[in-house]
Amino acid sequence: MPLLAADNLSLERGGRQLFRDLSFKVFPGQLVQIEGANGAGKTSLIRILAGLSRYGYEGRVSRSGAMLYLGHHSAVKALLTPRENLAWHVSGEADFSDRDIEHALARVGLYGYEDVPSHALSAGQHRRVNLARLYLSQSPLWILDEPYTAIDVTGVGELETLFAQHARAGGAVLLTSHQAMAVDYPVSRLDLTAGIAS
Numbered sequence: 412m413p414l415l416a417a418d419n420l421s422l423e424r425g426g427r428q429l430f431r432d433l434s435f436k437v438f439p440g441q442l443v444q445i446e447g448a449n450g451a452g453k454t455s456l457i458r459i460l461a462g463l464s465r466y467g468y469e470g471r472v473s474r475s476g477a478m479l480y481l482g483h484h485s486a487v488k489a490l491l492t493p494r495e496n497l498a499w500h501v502s503g504e505a506d507f508s509d510r511d512i513e514h515a516l517a518r519v520g521l522y523g524y525e526d527v528p529s530h531a532l533s534a535g536q537h538r539r540v541n542l543a544r545l546y547l548s549q550s551p552l553w554i555l556d557e558p559y560t561a562i563d564v565t566g567v568g569e570l571e572t573l574f575a576q577h578a579r580a581g582g583a584v585l586l587t588s589h590q591a592m593a594v595d596y597p598v599s600r601l602d603l604t605a606g607i608a609s
């Protein structure tokens with residue numbers, strides 16, 4: 412059973428047809444990279460898939476199970492610390508201990524920064540606060556828009572390892588990125604004009 416199914420999605424923006432009759436399925440164990448040039452419609456598609464664009468497109472999206480969506484723009488509150496931001500974000504998902512929160516922050520390289528106001532963090536550290544949610548996620552489907560933005564080379568490698576682990580454990584990751592992925596796991600490509608090629 413797919414975690415996500417897109418049926419005949421079509422979207423026009425500003426008089427341009429971004430994609431037409433796009434159909435594909437994402438199954439447990441898949442790592443899928445959405446490809447396309449700047450302005451091709453990757454973010455528009457991902458927002459539709461995540462249920463954030465309810466109108467303005469044709470077609471149907473169905474998802475089974477829980478989803479974690481991390482968008483383009485960091486949802487980190489500047490006045491809160493990384494500890495407070497992460498605790499707030501995951502509060503609706505499960506009962507995580509302070510130790511769990513600290514562990515997730517350490518996994519994204521924020522050990523020692525747990526209690527610094529987030530406005531005093533760098534752009535990449537800001538982004539890492541958001542990405543720490545992945546280490547606490549219990550959602551099988553991850554939909555990630557440009558997760559590598561502002562992340563250094565080591566961080567990108569660690570994220571790719573995490574994505575492969577998630578897929579091996581029966582989850583699925585659908586992401587946009589302009590970078591070629593160098594992960595030891597099969598990556599399916601999703602072309603906005605042709606769907607998924609395995």
Ligand SMILES: Nc1ncnc2c1ncn2[C@@H]1O[C@H](COP(=O)(O)OP(=O)(O)OP(=O)(O)O)[C@@H](O)[C@H]1O
Pocket residue numbers: 424425429447448449450451452453454455456
């Ligand atoms: N709210 C909007 N109103 C009108 N046009 C929009 C809107 N949002 C995006 N667009 C247009 O839709 C097209 C696709 O944008 P989108 O952000 O989905 O592309 P993208 O493939 O994610 O690009 P990038 O790689 O640069 O992030 C662009 O031409 C953009 O100008």
